Amino acid sequence: MAKRKILVVDDEIDFLEMIRLRLEANNYSVITAMDGNEAIEKFKTENPAAVLLDILMPGMDGLDVLKKIRQTNSKIPVFIITAFSNEERFKLANKFNASGFIVKTNDLQREIQNITTAIGISEDFKGR
Amino acid sequence: MKNRSTNKKVKSHTAANLFITLLFVVFITDVVTNVITDAFRLSILPESIVDGFLVILLAYPSLYMLIFRPLSREIAQRKATEKELRRLAAIVESSDDAIIGKTLDGRIVTWNRGAEKIYGYTADEIKGKPISFLAPSERFNEIPKLIDKVRHGESIEHYETIRRRKNGEMIDVSLTISPIRDASGNITGASTISRDITEHKISEELLRRAKEQAELLFRISPSAIFTLDSKMRITEWNDRATEITGYSKEEAIGKVCTMFEAFLCSKECAVHKITDIKPVFGEECPIRTKDGRTLTILKNTGRLKDKNSNTIGIIESFSDITERTRIEKLKDEFISTVSHELRTPLSITKEGISLVLDKIPGPVNEQQAKILTVSKNNVDRLARIINSLLDISRIESGKIEVRKEAFEVISVIRQVLAAFELKTKEKSLTLRADLPKEGIIIHGDMDAITQVLTNLIGNSYKFTGKGFIEVKAKDKGDAVEISVADTGIGIAKENIPKLFNKFQQFGRVTGPGEKGTGLGLAIAKGIVTAHKGRIWAESESGKGTKITFTLPKI
Structure with missing residues (x-):
């Protein structure tokens, strides 16, 4: 079975590198984007199984990207990457049907397990 | 009432008068009848005189009206005047003001009970003494002047001065002095009404001071x-x-x-x-x-x-507070930005260490793993400090959001206890709970209350080497009271008041384990206060600590 693709969007290249290593260790293949436009582009061409999306980015920010993704695909798991666990923006993200959150300072291995679960649910859903 | 009794007396007077009159009439009639009869017998009186006798008899009522009625009225009037005088004397006697009569050479002749009350002397003690007897030496001079005015027929009204009581106490008095005249209008003495205005003077002074204070405060x-x-x-x-x-x-x-x-x-x-x-x-x-x-x-x-x-x-x-508000806003923004900016590199560092520790890039030897674990723990500590700083800054700026949602607090306590179960077991500590069987619904922020409980139990865990940690909850009617007690190192008495201050760490723990930020209790207090609850500590050095807090149900 081919590795599932995950699109990770963050303007912080070091963070992208770390999360790429972590995801690959969890048997995912990783595509990265460093801004909103690149993210939309790669979302269309690469057909990822899930998207991890930084909310604070220069230019088109995470919320705009989420909005665009939801216009074409309402089911794909999209996780919001944030430094905080209790922000106003969270509520907004929820409004656009984000699947969950990845808090940067939390244990990433545990966060990725949540992502795996979400992908599983979404694929089960697709299968039916 | 008075009028009726007066009428009765007047009636009895009239009856007496009538009786006397009757006796008089009988006597006169008897005498006159005898005289007339004898004269008639002696035939010296003509028959017409006998008719005159009848005239006298008829004239008598007019005589009565002319002589006896005015006489009885005058007696009644005199008695009423005497009564009025007695009444006036009683008024004088019962007055709270001192009413003093004195001669023109200043000797006291009358002295009422009010005078006795104000000055302390009885009438017997003071009568005949000069009026200057009542004045303190520095006020002697004014007396001849006052008497002189009265001698010239002048009255003095509300003259404020100082007098001395029998016990030596000085009192503020207000004097009204009037001349006393005899029937022919000659001035024979003076009456002094003196009122004790000490209380009045005191309240006047208090009022003046209050006014001065208010004015000064207004100015400065x-x-x-x-x-x-x-x-x-x-x-x-x-x-x-x-x-x-x-x-x-x-x-x-x-x-x-x-x-x-x-x-x-x-x-x-x-x-x-x-x-x-x-x-x-x-x-x-x-x-x-x-x-x-x-x-x-x-x-x-x-x-x-x-x-x-x-x-x-x-x-x-x-x-x-324009400047203060601006600085506060700046501070909030600064803390928020800084903590955000700090978190990203922190999370990258932490994840880097974790990746190596999880052996993803390749094998790690024991010593390397040990070093990396210490590094990771300290990165976690930094993250905690940043989180706490952000919390405390929110609390201090009043921006802590207390979402008021109904939740069951006892089960929240149980959840927090469950999270500590393993840790306490590893340290051989007993984790006890004394919780009501029935749940208690309160309105508040569940996450924030969970944080308070975590901070308190976390502190107990950190500072207790052996013994137990006990969490109690009690339903107090309109509030719930929760306490966390331990058998840990305790806090010195002098440090208890500082316990809830920021960055206060008493009895820092050395050795391995989670290090504190010195903000846990400050945050707990902030959250409890934002819920309109109270938090307090009881502790004794070496014996343990008990932190109790209350949360209103609504």
């Missing part, structure tokens, strides 16, 4: 102060108000505050009926100064009331 206050009358017109305006708003006293006084353009925050002024106004405390609002700047002020107001508690005006005090 670092806050602007102004007052409004019942029609919302500015009546007083201090210098600080001028400094802040730019409007002078002359410009401000008399203006209706709704018209006064300096006040954008016209919460008070928007209300037309002054009686509807509720005093405000610590309200922040913007105002516009005379030169068009907008300032943020912090204001308090209070009602001015008359003696019947009717609102007759408003007093308002405000200070300019």
Whole structure:
């Protein structure tokens, strides 16, 4: 079975590198984007199984990207990457049907397990 | 009542008079009849005289009316006058004022009970003594002057001076002195009414001091102060108000505050009926100064009331907090930005260490793993400090959001306890709970309360080497009381008051394990206070600590 693709969007290249290593260790293949436009582009061409999306980015920010993704695909798991666990923006993200959150300072291995679960649910859903 | 008894007496007088008159008539009639009869017998009287006798008999009632009636009336009047005099004497005697009669050479001749009360001397002790006996030596001079005025027929009213009581105490008195005249109008003495005005003088002095204090406070206050009358017109305006708003006293006084353009925050002024106004405390609002700047002020107001508690005006005090507000906002933004900026590199470092520790890039030897674990723990600690800093900054700026949602607090306690179960077991500590069987629903922020419990139990865990940690909850009717007690190192008595301050760490733990931030209890207090609850500590060095907090149910 081919590795599932995950699109990770963050303007912080070091963070992208770390999360790429972590995801690959969890048997995912990783595509990265460093801004909103690149993210939309790669979302269309690469057909990822899930998207991890930084909310604070220069230019088109995470919320705009989420909005665009939801216009074409309402089911794909999209996780919001944030430094905080209790922000106003969270509520907004929820409004656009984000699947969950990845808090940067939390244990990433545990966060990725949540992502795996979400992908599983979404694929089960697709299968039916 | 008095009138009726007087009437009765008058009637009995009349009866007596009638009786005497009757006796008199019988006597006179007898004498006259005998004389006439004898004269008739002697035939010296003509028959017409006998007719005269009848005339006399008939004339008698007129005689009675002319002589006896006025006589009896005069007696009755004299008696009434005597009674009136006795009544006046009784009034004088019972007066609280001292009423003193004295001769023109200043000797005391009459002395009422009021005088006895005020000066302390009995009438027997003082009668015949000179009036100067009552004056302190420095007031001797005024007495001849006063008597001299009276001698010339003048009255003296409300003359305030000082007199000495029998016990030596000085008292403030107000004197009214009038001449006493005899029937022919000659001045024979003087009457003095003296009133003890010591109390009055004291309250006058207190009033003066209060007024002086109020005026001084109005002048030197670092806050602007102004007052409004019942029609919302500015009546007083201090210098600080001028400094802040730019409007002078002359410009401000008399203006209706709704018209006064300096006040954008016209919460008070928007209300037309002054009686509807509720005093405000610590309200922040913007105002516009005379030169068009907008300032943020912090204001308090209070009602001015008359003696019947009717609102007759408003007093308002405000200070300019524009600069403070700006700095606070800057600080909040700074903390928020800094902590965000700090978190990203922190999370990258942490994840890097984790990746190596999880052997993803390749094998790690034991020593390397040990070093990396310590590094990771300290990165976690940094993250905790940043989180706490952000929390405390939110709490301090009053921005802590207390979501009021109904939740069951006992199960929340159980959850937090479950999270500590393994850790305490590893340390061989007993984790005890004394919780009510029934759940307790409260309204509050579940996450925040979970944090309070985690902070408190976490502290106990950190500072307790052996023994137990006990969490208790009690239903207190309209509130729930929760306590976390331990058998740990305790806190020295002198440190208890500082316990809830920021960055206070007593009994720092050395060796491995989670290090504290010194913010846990400050945050707990902030959260409990935001829920309108109370938090306090009981502790004894070496014996343990008990932190208790209450949360209102609604």
